[in-house]
Amino acid sequence: MSSPLLSVSGLTKRYRRGGKTIAAVDNVSFHIEPGETLALAGPSGSGKSTIARLVLRLVQPDAGDIQFKGEDFLALGGATLRARRARLQMVFQDPLAAFNPRATVARVLDDPLRIHGIASRSERPRRIAALLERVGLSPDLAPRAIHEISGGQRQRVAIARAIATKPSLIVLDEAVSALDVSVRGQILRLLLDLQREERIAYLFISHDLGVVRAIAHRLVILDAGTIAESGDARTVIDAPQSAIGKALVVAAPKLDRTGP
């Protein structure tokens, strides 16, 4: 059997707040196979975003181990880590906050191509146009400022930036939560298409079990930094075992049990 794409074990992160320490993430273990979508769900403050930031090496864990593509990801640093980041990308919840307010669409997409030496300077405009088309946007948007396009278009640009370096795994932290329902459906479809065609794995963070059910293969439900239950996404959502799982299912608005 081949080793998983990402394997996390015993991940722990504590924050000190007002004298006492709280474990935002407490001994969490999971793994993701190539081309698979693993969803992380849980109430607010259960540690979902913290896990995303730990996996992306934006914060350092207090304990635990992260293996990415068979490599000790926590041992990497400096230029090696920056190079490896090409394979592990992220899409944020608020697409406006995720981009430099002074940037244009073209610059946002130019950065990863330049940093990872994917295309020469003269070749990049063509690559940027291709990326925009890949996510269903017109290449005419390239010269626009980030704040001059709609929220849905912006999230597509964020996805275009994430796939620019041909990653194996994209972490999506509430990536569709801020979008209108109609736009949300389109973005989810885009994500499914990309996954099918490029075999990208997703770590999909969402509090919306309806969305999770539509896109995820497996689901991990978190509660106060620990794993409450996990398993096949539909199985867990249709028959949650943990108290928190049941509460989340009850709270989910008109859960679509038929699936996509």
Add this chain to the structure above:
Amino acid sequence: MSPLRRFLRMPEALAGTAILAVLFAMALAAPLIFPGDPQAIAGPALLPPFQDWSLPLGTDRLGRDVLAELFHGARTSLAVGLAAAAAALAVGAIVGTLAGFAGGLVDDVLMRITDAFQTVPSFLLALAFVSAVGPSLGVVVVAIALGAWTGPARVARAEVLSIRERDFVAGARVIGMHPLEIAFREILPNALPPVLALSSVIVAAAILTEAALSFLGLGDPNRVTWGGMIAEGRAVLRTAPFLSIIPGVALVLTVLGVYLAGEGVIETTAVRRSLS
């Protein structure tokens, strides 16, 4: 309403801009209107103003044309003021960005250095530096900047501390951007507006410091300066007060102009930022 229209509606800002415009015109026109050496003797000594229309503001103790000196002095004041402020803002922005972005030991060391510079009165610092190195235009600029960069550094650091927590900085790290590029290309331009808001005060202070150094005889000896003119006039303050009053008024108007125009710009851009 466009920012320009709003700016034009503020009388103080307009007055400040008008003063600055006259000043810049004087500085630029000085070598054309008074092509000769302004320090050359042009007529009888101590000629009062408005007596001889070829020397409208009269002459000083050595018979030098006061108007020519005033024009050439505007050049020095503006050049030194702008250069020193630009140097102070650039150094402050860079130090503040590095301290705020790097954090930890780098932050501690840089802020300790900033503290040290801030505890010494900036004029004493400038005085000591010019006395040690010797007066020339470049040295005066560095001397003034030495005491003026700490304010911008603190403001830049505070701004960077809040910006570095924002998602787009995390996004830049995720795409593998080098930390220096993140600091100077992603963060610094966004931290700049409040730093630049200090520029009018810094330019005004730099012009005053330059005048004070020149008054003490520590200005560039090869250039006419208003501070130097005031110092010259002091010897004959009772008999020819105009020799001190004219450059003194020019200095006050300049500082006022810089300040008023600067405040106007800040006010209009602040409104625009709060609207967007």
